[in-house]
Amino acid sequence: MFNMDFSQxxxxxxxxxxxxxxxxxxxxxxxxxxxxxxxGHATSIVQYQAGSKFARHHHPLGEEIFVLDGVFSxxxxxxxxxxxxxxxxxxxxSPFSDQGCVIFVKLQxxxxxxxxxxxxxxxxxxxxxxxxxxxxxxxxEFEHEHVAxxxxxxxxxFQPHRHFGGEEILVLSGEFRDEFGCYPTGTWIRSPHQSEHxxxxxxxxxxxxxxxxxxxD
Numbered sequence: 001m002f003n004m005d006f007s008q009x010x011x012x013x014x015x016x017x018x019x020x021x022x023x024x025x026x027x028x029x030x031x032x033x034x035x036x037x038x039x040g041h042a043t044s045i046v047q048y049q050a051g052s053k054f055a056r057h058h059h060p061l062g063e064e065i066f067v068l069d070g071v072f073s074x075x076x077x078x079x080x081x082x083x084x085x086x087x088x089x090x091x092x093x094s095p096f097s098d099q100g101c102v103i104f105v106k107l108q109x110x111x112x113x114x115x116x117x118x119x120x121x122x123x124x125x126x127x128x129x130x131x132x133x134x135x136x137x138x139x140x141e142f143e144h145e146h147v148a149x150x151x152x153x154x155x156x157x158f159q160p161h162r163h164f165g166g167e168e169i170l171v172l173s174g175e176f177r178d179e180f181g182c183y184p185t186g187t188w189i190r191s192p193h194q195s196e197h198x199x200x201x202x203x204x205x206x207x208x209x210x211x212x213x214x215x216x217d
Contacts (some may be wrong), residue, residue, distance in 0.1 A: 003033035004041065006166065006215045007192050014045045015186035026052025032188050035108075042107040043188070048072065053096035062110030063087040064147075066170070066208055070101030079119070084139045084147075086110075086118035104170055104208070114142040122149055132156060144212035152176075152207070157200040166214025167191045174205030193217070 003010050012032055019028035023038065026049040035041040048054075048070070065072065065085040072079045074093040079085060087093060089112050118140055127135035135151040144165045152174070169176065169189040176183045178197040183189060191197065193216050 001035055002031055003190070004035055006190075009180075009192060009195060010190045011181070011183065011187065013184065013187045015184070017045075019047060022046075022054075024052065024054045026050075027054055033190070040108055042105075043109075044105050044107075045186075046103050046105050048095070048097035048101050048103075050100040051098060052100075053094065056092060056094040058090070058092040059087050059107065060089060061108040061112065062089045062091070062114070064106040064109065066104040068102045068104055068172075070097060071099050072097055072101045072103050077119070080121075080123075082122040084118065084120040084122060086116060086140060088115045088117055090115075091117070109213070111142060111145075114145075116140065116142070127151060132158065134158070145210065146212055147208075147210045150207050150209055152201040152205040154204050155202065158198070160196060160198040162194055162196045163191055163211055164193065165212035165216060166193045166195065168210045168213070170208040172206045172208055174201060174203050176205050176207055177201055190214075 014030050014032065017030040019030060022029050028047045030045040032043040067079050067081055067083040069081055072095065074095045089110050120139055122137060125137055127137055130136040130150065133153045133156050137149040139147040139149065171183050171185050171187045173185055176199065178199045180197065193214055
């Protein structure tokens, strides 16, 4: 098990991690949290080298993907940078990448009742006005779980706040900050239920953020 204590705050700058092999040739990964070696709850940055593929497999509790670079593909289509994908519980696919890609992946973490299949090209989706100068792009919600992209203009300061059901962030561009530190592009942050912080940025920054999905005890 790796980073499976959800009561603890975790910060990993994935840019500084080494790629590790996977069961599929040409598919590498940087683990962020993992329940078992090849099964169960897992959050990772995954690289498909050009021409690589992964054997057909099932997702008993779903799979969530954000394409960071290149083109990720499966039987349902080809997905470029900025694509948000949810494969619901019980789904299966045979992923591959002809030109290579890097993706952020969360496995086996969905509610069994959350059966939505989602494909969103964030590059073609308008931003909505948020609190203060923030812009928000909602991606998915189910009960307490909310997933979105948030764009922070340079110099934006947000109010201190708590995270009911926790918060998870992947910094997509720029540099995210709070009173605990500075988090450059590629940093993954997981904060537990009822944690609190006072976030801000100095430069324009875009984050992928999920709230309300972590254990409440």
